[in-house]
Amino acid sequence: MKLEKVTKKPRRYDDACGTAHGLELIGERWALLVMRELMLGPRRFGDLRSSLPGLSANVLTQRLEGLEASGLVRRETLPPPASVPVYALTGWGLEAEPIIRELGRWAARSPGHDPTLPLSAVSLILSLRTMFDPARAHDAALDFVFGRDRFHARVRDGALISGRDPGAAPEAVIEGEPGAVAGLIYGFAALDDLERDGALKVFGDRGAIARFAAAFELPGKAA
Amino acid sequence: MKLEKVTKKPRRYDDACGTAHGLELIGERWALLVMRELMLGPRRFGDLRSSLPGLSANVLTQRLEGLEASGLVRRETLPPPASVPVYALTGWGLEAEPIIRELGRWAARSPGHDPTLPLSAVSLILSLRTMFDPARAHDAALDFVFGRDRFHARVRDGALISGRDPGAAPEAVIEGEPGAVAGLIYGFAALDDLERDGALKVFGDRGAIARFAAAFELPGKAA
DNA sequence: CTGTATCCGTGTTGATACTG
């Protein structure tokens, strides 16, 4: 019925500059945020939608098609018994993480940045990777629970290891919304308040949380 | 006549993620390329236009207004006797250079990247900063002449210093189109051929050019 | 020369409804 894909990309920059070509690859609206959501592993279409409120289904389809055509995203089917379609970054797509980090680090200094808006779980983990300061690091082992999604974060020898799925032997487990965890770790909300409001539940060693949080700080505003 | 500036920015992401906010700041088409052109110092409206073919005057006006409203660009008037209006990056705007570099470095690995397209002078200098490899650096002092624009590049003690205006005591001066210089330095064109075609004119020590070029290499394709 | 203000055709974006 719809065999011919016209695949017109008439909006080019015609510029040999790598930056300009990068914008042709991931400069379309939502494209980089879709990649952000895939940075920690494959996701389903519906999971992407719920992590990106405001992105409609047809646009998500277009972005995934475009990213797949560019060799950044691969459409896969999970092995049985799951057998569901998922979208995954290719190796090269994964290499875009430094771009996301630099952009986030820089924009966090914006006077117009509102850190109280909703935050996806992947965004939180990537922001931890971005804002981690090895000079302030103390060993700590934390897990996070966001609904059915679980993540681990480990500080060891001045390095941060983080990702999807729980880790071994966490010293503390934090459960709540990603935004509340951000408030806790970046220090613009107090743990006592967050627990009293029911925004966060904490299990285990609170000292480990304090040690962990000490390594993370938001940069000052540029103004 | 048109006093009310509606200034609608209805296309937001509503996401606390710094990356998303960054896209709201510089994610519009052409915005990052306008900033790229300002990275090496203030420019005039017409200079920006000629460096960015395909960008129409009305869109350039919109971008400059938006970037100024975000605190990234400042409109200034050069002191007499010049007394001409120019656009300059603010300090915070200047801090976006790592984003441009990471994006360029990453996109240079794209199979679809065509390095033979036209290239602006600023793009060339920024690409040198991006691709410079301290491990291969040998001292060299080069100046570049692109029409009326002149730039300097110095490798000293494993570091690259580059910018607008000629430097002191260059060992060699290269004159031509930025794209031809890119071909020379990145090694996909031979100096002899470029000179024979009239694409490049070289004055001074050719050995310095070879020493300089040895520190720059384009990354391999991802594919 | 440095913009600003229009109109206009096209393409992109996004919300809603809908199908398998």
Add this chain to the structure above:
DNA sequence: CAGTATCAACACGGATACAG
């Protein structure tokens, strides 16, 4: 759940015309 179809609004780019 995973998309597709349709339609409306907007952004983009070209071409002016115009003001200082």
